[in-house]
Structures are given as structure tokens and as C-alpha cells.
Amino acid sequence: xxxxxxxxxxxGSDVLILPSECRLKVVLKDSVPYAEFFYTDWGAPDRIELAxxxxxxxxxxxxxxxxxxxxxxxxxxxxPDDTAIWTLEKYVYENDVIVSDTLFREEDxxxxxxxxxxxxxxxxxxxxxIIEYSLVEAIDDHKDTLRYxxxxxxxxxNNHSILGGNKELMFVNRxxxxxxxxxxxxxxxxxxxxxxxxxxxxxxxxxxxxxxxx
Numbered sequence: 001x002x003x004x005x006x007x008x009x010x011x012g013s014d015v016l017i018l019p020s021e022c023r024l025k026v027v028l029k030d031s032v033p034y035a036e037f038f039y040t041d042w043g044a045p046d047r048i049e050l051a052x053x054x055x056x057x058x059x060x061x062x063x064x065x066x067x068x069x070x071x072x073x074x075x076x077x078x079x080p081d082d083t084a085i086w087t088l089e090k091y092v093y094e095n096d097v098i099v100s101d102t103l104f105r106e107e108d109x110x111x112x113x114x115x116x117x118x119x120x121x122x123x124x125x126x127x128x129x130i131i132e133y134s135l136v137e138a139i140d141d142h143k144d145t146l147r148y149x150x151x152x153x154x155x156x157x158n159n160h161s162i163l164g165g166n167k168e169l170m171f172v173n174r175x176x177x178x179x180x181x182x183x184x185x186x187x188x189x190x191x192x193x194x195x196x197x198x199x200x201x202x203x204x205x206x207x208x209x210x211x212x213x214x
Contacts, residue, residue, distance in 0.1 A: 022191045022211035023164050027204060035204055042068055044168050048204075053077050058086055058203050062168060069093060070168050075202075076106075085109060087117070098122055098171070127154050128167075129176040150176055160190040162199055162209060173201050189213060 023043070027035040038046045048060040054077070061083070063072040071091055077084040085106045092100045103118040116138055123132035133146045155176040159165030162180055163173065170176050185194035191211055198205035 021164060022187065022189055022213040023166060024162060024169070024209055025212040026210040027201075027206050028208035028210070031208070040064070040068075043166075044068065044070070045166065047078065048202075049078065060202065067096075069096065070098070070171070073172055097124065097128070125150070127156070127176075129155060130171070130174060133174075148174060148176075151178070153178055160186075160192075162192050162201075162206065164191060164211075169201075187211060187213070 023039065024037050026033050026037070033051050035048055035050050037048050040046045044064065045060075045062045047062065050057055050059050053059050058075045059078045061074040061076075061078060062070060063074070065071050073089045074083070074085060075087045075089075077086075087106070088104045088109060090102050090104070091098045092102075100119065100121045102116050103120075104115075105117045108115045108117060118135055118137045120133055120135040122130055123134075125131050127150075129148070129150055131148050131150075133148075134143070135146075136143050155170065155178055156165045156167065159178045161175070161177050163169045163175060165178075180192050180195070180199055182196040182199070183192040183194070184196050185192070187193050191213075192199075192209065193211075194208050195206065198207050200206075
């Protein structure tokens with residue numbers, strides 16, 4: 001199955017990252033690389049590839065528009081020939097802020113995308129962190145509202161969490177913390193490299209990580 005979206009290449013040298021910043025690169029499992037993060041030329045996540053992808057162990061593709069805004073997140077199995085889609089989440093903007101989304105499953109996309117699984121609306125605080133997500137499921141019209149609380153600090157300044165203040169990674173994982181729980185080791189710049197209990201990023205449980213620091 002194929003869909004028409006534009007994904008941005010991670011190749012290029014004009015990466016907008018300060019010398020003191022680190023971005024998550026390789027997730028380890030039992031000292032063996034488990035997942036690798038790739039980025040666009042401007043430093044946004046492009047894709048997450050697994051060493052052993054399979055059903056239930058999904059990979060991710062990030063899509064952007066010409067203004068470098070995140071427009072969709074695809075969860076599935078990625079190969080050079082085709083992409084097996086599990087879900088596709090599309091985002092809608094107002095004034096350069098994501099205000100709503102629509103989640104499609106593979107079977108929804110198979111019939112041309114006329115059906116969808118869930119829609120949702122976002123609310124933010126003054127630091128542009130998600131504080132409320134209200135969703136409606138299409139199948140049974142089930143409604144729910146998820147709320148989030150944070151410390152008052154700006155999450156995009158001097159952030160040494162595993163996500164390093166990356167606004168797209170923080171958005172999709174609903175995590176705007178500047179530090180992480182259960183850290184037992186860090187690199188020389190203070191980013192966590194080992195955890196006593198796993199850090200959950202989407203469907204990936206992380207106990208150890210390496211970074212690309214520039």
C-alpha cells in the first residue's frame with residue numbers, strides 16, 4: 001500500500017543544532033542497537049528505524065510541509081519497496097500551531113481514507129506544551145479528555161532530557177520534561193544514557209541510548 005505524502009531526507013550538512021546540544025540517535029537493548037533515529041537537514045526527526053522490525057515492533061516516518069511543519073506521523077513497517085501501514089496520524093494547523101488531528105488505521109486508508117478511527121483537539125499553555133487533548137472515536141462515538149501538568153520551566157531552553165528539547169519528539173510522545181526519572185548514567189553533557197527503569201517513547205522501551213552531539 002502506498003500513500004502520497006512528502007518525507008524529508010535526513011541527508012545534508014546544514015543542521016541547525018548548537019554545539020552544546022545532543023539529539024537522540026541510537027536506542028540500545030541488551031547492549032545491541034535496537035532503534036536508530038534519523039533527522040532532517042534542519043534537525044527535525046525524519047524516521048525511526050528498528051534493527052528487527054516486525055508486527056508489533058513498529059517503525060515511524062515523520063512528514064512535513066514546505067514550511068517545515070510536522071503534518072503526519074506514520075506507524076508501520078518501512079522497506080525500500082513498500083511501507084506496511086499500521087496507523088497514520090494527520091495534523092491540522094491554525095497560526096502555525098497544531099490544533100487537531102485525525103488518526104487513520106490501515107483498513108481506513110485501504111478504502112481511500114474516507115473513514116477514520118479517531119479525531120482529536122489540542123490545547124496548549126504559554127510554552128506551547130499540550131495541556132489537554134480531547135478525542136472522539138468514530139466507531140462508538142467514545143469521547144475522552146487527557147490532561148497534562150508540567151513544571152513551570154520553558155521545556156525548549158537548556159533541556160537535557162532524552163528528547164533534548166526536540167519539539168516534534170516531545171509533541172508525539174506528550175513529554176515536555178527537562179529531566180527524566182530513573183537515570184543512572186549520563187554523557188559528558190548531561191543527557192541520560194542509562195535508565196534503571198525503561199523510558200517509554202511511543203512503542204519503544206528505552207533502557208540505554210546514545211546521542212549525536214554537535
